[in-house]
Amino acid sequence: MKTSIIPIFIPHIGCLHRCVFCNQWRITGHHGIPSAEDVTSLIQDYTKHVQEKRHWEVAFYGGSFTAIPEEMQERLLKPAHQALLNGTIHGIRCSTRPDCITSPILDRLRFYGMSIVELGVQSMDDTVLQFSKRGHTAEQVLEATQLLKKCGFTVGHQLMPGLPGEDWHSLRETTLKICELKPDIARIYPVAVIENTELAAMYRQGAYIPLSIHEGVCRAAYMKQAFIEHGISCIRTGLQATKDLDDDTQVLAGAYAPAMGEMVDTKRYQMQLFKLLDKLSGESVVISYHRSDTSRVIGYHNVTRKRAACKYKQHIRWCEKKNIQPGNVIVQTILRTYRLDMNANQVYEV
Template identity: 65%
Template sequence: MMEKERLRTSIIPIFIPHIGCPYRCVFCNQWRITGHEGVPDASEVSNLIDTYTRGVEKRHWEAAFYGGSFTAIPGSLQESLLEPAYEALQEGRIDAIRCSTRPDCITGPILERLQRYGMTTVELGVQSMDDVVLERARRGHTAAQVKDATALLRQYGFTVGHQLMPGLPGEDWQSLIRTTDAICRLKPDIARIYPVVVIAGTELADSWQNGEYQALTIHEGVQRAAYMKQQFLSKGIQVIRTGLQATENLDDPAQVLAGAYTPAMGEMVDTRRYQLQLFRVLDQILSACPGQTCVISYNRRDTSRVRGIRNVTVHRSRLRYGREFLWKEDDAVPLYHIQVKTDGGTWLIDTDRGRCSIIEIND
């Protein structure tokens, strides 16, 4: 078991855009988001798994049914798609099966079917826990149904994922905070955060073009996603993705009309999280003794997060404090931590938990 946990996890994405979904959300155009059209069949699923895994070094492979509402499609189609994945699972060619679906398409019999085919992780398209926002997005489900689905998935022993979409019509910061708090109380095992992107061919695109909807800027998307991610991590919720995966369609300005899309979203979000925490500690330390020396150390794997994308945190620290700091890679510093050492002592920031502890105080 320990050997498998150390293996690199790789996803085999099997896209089923729009299939089974009883609603058309205002933001949704899965054909363009995923870059895939049409419905796969069992042979395509089998070939896809074989293509990904053949001749590749051993990894933790997961077959993932993405893009639509998997549990809303007819049971016979679910089974035909799951069969080749289950066969690969039994043969040891893959290690897990997962899917994404709607909160209102979760029942005991549905989950029993998924279990028979070896599925262990179900991600729910939650988007918001504000019923007003959900209604304006034409989601067709309520926050209460998210709670019920999460509880049922836990009852059946599934790993639970929540997918959130900050920036939907009707959401403001108070709504975002309420959604974040609600998700923290439900405490899914994993979460994905996708700031809203305005895709051509959607109702949201029409609203944006008519001036009825104001899209998030990239900066605003980073702010909201960073807030959510920090809160989730502090509660032990693993955030496995921030921002849409880059595709040829999403990199086409004729397809993405507005909103918080950038291939660097994840890096920008972590830059903001680390920067806010570092500056908060530096403010406290340097307000008491502004002239003292200061060394900022971090694990080399954290370099881009601490220094910031394109060294933005280094530049902003120079402007903010009117001085230079020594930035130092040090693998003795735990990953996801920042160490600040001054003449007066040493502080250690746990960036995931959002906490700072004093390691040493100098006389």
């Protein structure tokens, strides 16, 4: 059954700090504080004309939900809880800070039917967190994750490769620590420099060098591949495109692209495929895959097929086949057949 999100945006509400990268009004395209009536109305608007069965979830995004006043939390949660009880929706989730998770807070969330909590982790490097003015530590991420799991919540981690002070060593360490904590889900948002943020001022002053789109794709692909291999579902890569984010006067630099998710999957598949093709020099090759994997295998805008044609001298044929399991790619030469399990990053001779 398809899962559909009913987003309730609370930009900057409850935030204890102003992070150097953050302008939630630009990122979400929303302003102001929603009322209980707004929540009820949004649930009705999203669900009333949909005929097929869906798994509906109300999601409180954009601020630090568990840090807003208790009375406001309850005011927003009550209409969502009522919709949950009457079967209009099937789940409630929120995003918040790692240092705003306690047992009493989680008791309140459970009382109102919430089951998924996403933490704005961003990095597991305390130096990067400090430079970004996050106001929490990596240790608090660990503690919050453990408490959420103990209380039976589905746990999400949101990461931001490319923050000030991060290098590849830092990124690898963050990735390793997240894999050890093993949240249920993850989102990866390579850093974009957004107007009216401290990061924008740092960029103009030359104090911050942003990632290029290519660098953002490479770092996000590394993280996503590692998460998938450790059983962590990566449910989003890159910021959701909005009118504001597509305005180059608002996104000044950095790794923002509307098709970031497709570009990251292209990179993941291409690296694994080329690693095998490098060993098959001179042999004609047939590359087969399930139709659902076509864009990942041949690449966003056909980039992998084009690069393969330039990189390798042998003839390469690309084929969709129904009998191949999604996530697997079959590479055949005259003498050998290989199966690439893209999610496990493994090659098997068959």
